[in-house]
Amino acid sequence: xxxxxxxxxxxxxxxxxxxxxxxxxxxxxxxxxxxxxxxxxxxxxxxxxxxxxxxxxxxxxxxxxxxxxxxxxxxxxxxxxxxxxxxxxxxxxxxxxxxxxxxxxxxxxxxxxxxxxxxxxxxxxxxxxxxxxxxxxxxxxxxxxxxxxxxxxxxxxxxxxxxxxxxxxxxxxxxxxxxxxxxxxxxxxxxxxxxxxxxxxxxxxxxxxxxxxxxxxxxxxxxxxxxxxxxxxxxxxxxxxxxxxxxxxxxxxxxxxxxxxxxxxxxxxxxxxxxxxxxxxxxxxxxxxxxxxxxxxxxxxxxxxxxxxxxxxxxxxxxxxxxxxxxxxxxxxxxxxxxxxxxxxxxxxxxxxxxxxxxxxxxxxxxxxxxxxxxxxxxxxxxxxxxxxx
Amino acid sequence: xxxxxxxxxxxxxxxxxxxxxxxxxxxxxxxxxxxxxxxxxxxxxxxxxxxxxxxxxxxxxxxxxxxxxxxxxxxxxxxxxxxxxxxxxxxxxxxxxxxxxxxxxxxxxxxxxxxxxxxxxxxxxxxxxxxxxxxxxxxxxxxxxxxxxxxxxxxxxxxxxxxxxxx
Numbered sequence: 001x002x003x004x005x006x007x008x009x010x011x012x013x014x015x016x017x018x019x020x021x022x023x024x025x026x027x028x029x030x031x032x033x034x035x036x037x038x039x040x041x042x043x044x045x046x047x048x049x050x051x052x053x054x055x056x057x058x059x060x061x062x063x064x065x066x067x068x069x070x071x072x073x074x075x076x077x078x079x080x081x082x083x084x085x086x087x088x089x090x091x092x093x094x095x096x097x098x099x100x101x102x103x104x105x106x107x108x109x110x111x112x113x114x115x116x117x118x119x120x121x122x123x124x125x126x127x128x129x130x131x132x133x134x135x136x137x138x139x140x141x142x143x144x145x146x147x148x149x150x151x152x153x154x155x156x157x158x159x160x161x162x163x164x165x166x167x168x169x170x171x172x173x174x175x176x177x178x179x180x181x182x183x184x185x186x187x188x189x190x191x192x193x194x195x196x197x198x199x200x201x202x203x204x205x206x207x208x209x210x211x212x213x214x215x216x217x218x219x220x221x222x223x224x225x226x227x228x229x230x231x232x233x234x235x236x237x238x239x240x241x242x243x244x245x246x247x248x249x250x251x252x253x254x255x256x257x258x259x260x261x262x263x264x265x266x267x268x269x270x271x272x273x274x275x276x277x278x279x280x281x282x283x284x285x286x287x288x289x290x291x292x293x294x295x296x297x298x299x300x301x302x303x304x305x306x307x308x309x310x311x312x313x314x315x316x317x318x319x320x321x322x323x324x325x326x327x328x329x330x331x332x333x334x335x336x337x338x339x340x341x342x343x344x345x346x347x348x349x350x351x352x353x354x355x356x357x358x359x360x361x362x363x364x365x366x367x368x369x370x371x372x373x374x375x376x377x378x379x380x381x382x383x384x385x386x387x388x389x390x
Numbered sequence: 391x392x393x394x395x396x397x398x399x400x401x402x403x404x405x406x407x408x409x410x411x412x413x414x415x416x417x418x419x420x421x422x423x424x425x426x427x428x429x430x431x432x433x434x435x436x437x438x439x440x441x442x443x444x445x446x447x448x449x450x451x452x453x454x455x456x457x458x459x460x461x462x463x464x465x466x467x468x469x470x471x472x473x474x475x476x477x478x479x480x481x482x483x484x485x486x487x488x489x490x491x492x493x494x495x496x497x498x499x500x501x502x503x504x505x506x507x508x509x510x511x512x513x514x515x516x517x518x519x520x521x522x523x524x525x526x527x528x529x530x531x532x533x534x535x536x537x538x539x540x541x542x543x544x545x546x547x548x549x550x551x552x553x554x555x556x557x
Contacts, residue, residue, distance in 0.1 A: 142485035151475035159520035
């Protein structure tokens with residue numbers, strides 16, 4: 001057995017959060033103005049100010065952000081792993097704080113794809129630098145992005161394990177049950193399995209309602225050392241475990257389309273936290289598509305490999321169920337601005353603070369925020385807990 | 391044959407119009423694309439660990455071998471569908487190669503043990519399924535290279551499975 005490193009466990013805590021979404025799917029603000037608003041709101045939530053910040057995370061350029069903010073951080077992280085970027089930021093920031101590099105770190109995200117379209121704003125598409133094997137080995141075949149890779153994974157899971165479209169649909173239905181209780185969610189009307197199955201087939205076997213939204217959205221979190229956290233405005237939400245793994249960038253290089261690197265990040269994060277899946281009160285599992293969430297259930301150990309379909313089919317992921325998942329309404333019904341991982345963290349923190357309002361999971365003490373980036377490529381798992389879990 | 395240009399430097403009328411995004415040639419894949427001009431499917435091979443490498447690289451990502459440990463082998467062209475999706479909304483992808491009709495994007499496991507993305511063509515989209523035996527077919531690109539596509543295996547029927555590998 002490898003030694004489990006507990007250096008990070010309880011060394012830092014989320015002390016401030018903010019997020020901005022709208023049932024219209026569109027926000028008035030955009031760009032840096034929206035990012036700054038989120039940072040200031042999250043700092044205010046913590047009872048901190050910009051002058052307290054000595055670490056900055058941003059999925060494009062932490063330097064550009066810090067310059068705009070007028071701060072001079074000594075911890076900087078521009079990691080971009082797609083939707084899991086913010087779980088990776090949390091992990092890196094927790095490690096930096098545990099190592100004494102910095103004391104108060106902010107991570108922020110703002111993206112307005114929906115209003116960019118309706119307002120006809122000029123948008124620059126960015127691709128990672130360096131050689132791009134996707135252009136050579138995938139793009140010629142016309143795979144729809146990002147839907148196609150998930151459709152391929154679903155086709156393989158169905159073939160290998162007999163997973164059905166109705167079982168996938170139940171995940172969308174349970175997630176919508178949460179969104180019904182969230183007045184900020186994009187979609188708040190109940191959904192049935194038949195609704196999902198009757199929605200237009202996109203990249204088969206995925207129906208339109210198996211797919212996440214395209215909405216504006218923004219958020220931020222503030223992570224501080226445990227010592228600092230205890231003197232701040234809100235109850236600290238401690239980082240108990242954090243781990244990341246990626247095993248491909250493009251889907252044709254994924255070793256097994258039914259097994260994500262979440263098997264590694266999840267096991268390592270839970271080992272660091274010293275918990276088993278059964279102890280998790282709230283699961284925030286990135287739901288870019290229904291199949292994405294199903295794979296998390298298996299790979300994080302909530303059910304055996306291949307049994308995610310039957311596991312979800314009884315509705316246990318919805319309100320009152322034994323495994324509340326995506327209690328804000330998820331990427332499927334709440335918001336999905338492109339890199340949704342920020343909202344996994346803000347919702348997990350709200351649940352652990354007891355700020356979940358109509359969707360509050362009673363007595364929630366332990367939550368997992370599990371980010372999935374690119375095309376099932378980079379998984380990053382954070383185990384978060386209240387003071388009682390330390 | 392490459393398209394010709396008018397003497398004034400503008401495109402001549404016989405310039406082929408691409409119907410899909412044509413692949414660039416990567417730093418390590420020139421032999422692969424050169425062979426496609428002769429309808430030959432090559433797989434990069436590591437002679438040190440005796441495994442196929444895809445996509446082509448400057449070293450073997452499985453054992454670390456480089457240089458003399460790497461060679462090119464002719465693939466059988468036979469494979470099995472590992473995963474498949476029918477794109478029912480071609481307008482969303484911007485491609486024109488299917489003339490607006492649904493088309494199949496698949497991952498195919500070659501007999502040589504490597505996996506590549508492709509389109510499965512030559513049969514109704516509903517006929518394509520995971521586990522289906524397929525064989526390579528070629529679609530000309532505008533510069534004389536050809537793109538490897540796959541079509542249902544002929545003759546052998548469903549027996550042409552994933553087993554084997556050319557050693």
